[in-house]
Amino acid sequence: MSRSIDHLVLCVNDLDAACDAYRKLGFTVTPRANHPFGTGNALIQLDGMYIELLTVIEPEKIAETDLAAPFSFPIYNRDYLRQREGMSMLALQSRDAEKDREAFIAAGAAVPRVFKFEREATRPDGSLTDVAFSLAFANHPLLRHAVTFVCQHRHPPQNFYYPEYQTHANGAYAVGKVFLMHWAADAVSDFVAEIGTNKIVEALHSDEMVTRFGIDDPLFPTDGFAGYEIIVDRIDAIAEAAQSMGAIHKKGRLILPPSKFFGTLIVFKAKEKAA
Numbered sequence: 001m002s003r004s005i006d007h008l009v010l011c012v013n014d015l016d017a018a019c020d021a022y023r024k025l026g027f028t029v030t031p032r033a034n035h036p037f038g039t040g041n042a043l044i045q046l047d048g049m050y051i052e053l054l055t056v057i058e059p060e061k062i063a064e065t066d067l068a069a070p071f072s073f074p075i076y077n078r079d080y081l082r083q084r085e086g087m088s089m090l091a092l093q094s095r096d097a098e099k100d101r102e103a104f105i106a107a108g109a110a111v112p113r114v115f116k117f118e119r120e121a122t123r124p125d126g127s128l129t130d131v132a133f134s135l136a137f138a139n140h141p142l143l144r145h146a147v148t149f150v151c152q153h154r155h156p157p158q159n160f161y162y163p164e165y166q167t168h169a170n171g172a173y174a175v176g177k178v179f180l181m182h183w184a185a186d187a188v189s190d191f192v193a194e195i196g197t198n199k200i201v202e203a204l205h206s207d208e209m210v211t212r213f214g215i216d217d218p219l220f221p222t223d224g225f226a227g228y229e230i231i232v233d234r235i236d237a238i239a240e241a242a243q244s245m246g247a248i249h250k251k252g253r254l255i256l257p258p259s260k261f262f263g264t265l266i267v268f269k270a271k272e273k274a275a
Helices: 015-024 064-068 073-083 097-106 185-194 206-213 239-244
Strands: 005-011 039-045 050-056 086-094 115-122 128-138 147-153 172-182 201-204 223-232 248-250 253-256 265-270
Touching (some): 005 147, 005 172, 015 039, 015 050, 039 073, 086 097, 086 223, 172 185, 172 265, 185 201, 201 206, 239 253
Parallel strands (some): 172 201, 223 265
Antiparallel strands (some): 039 050, 128 147, 172 223
């Protein structure tokens, strides 16, 4: 079964600074929102998928009693940020999180119970609406710092996606590949295929990352998501802003190293022209 991206979770220490940086790159960023369990976010909505900028807002709400649970979203991301900024999680689209959980178990993943929550979201006109989600996590012992899960939206899409938020000055419209850097990339690739993300996630050894992108960055992880590819209408629409932040040109792409941008590699790629 081949799965599609729902969103990426990017952990940042300073949410306002990250929002400002993405706006400088030509992205439209939604207003900030708070989760009921201590974290907060802002989103970059694309065509049926989004990028979530996440930070810890109220650490006192992250209950240590959750440590007894098989998996805790707020504790995982809090602890991730204690080590580094970067891409902590990959979320996949789901119509039924409970059924996807069963599929993950069949693939050999360690799967906790489905996690459900609700929060308020701000519409473009400033009014509030409710959004709700069900998450099923697919954990793997080799991927302690790169968790994959499915995300089922339990309210209609019109409660979440808005054209005003999906329109970006840089012409961005989709996430392409997600790059996973791991010392056991071959073994990880087998798991990636088992859960249906092999068309999305590319697992690479450290030397392969350096060869692929022409940089040997000190913030590349040894066992986690290194970053992602974003598809834009035209490279020249984003080139000046990206280069001002340290991006380099390589084979028609713009590559922004993780040490220059909140611990996450971003590869800007132009949309392929129709034949």
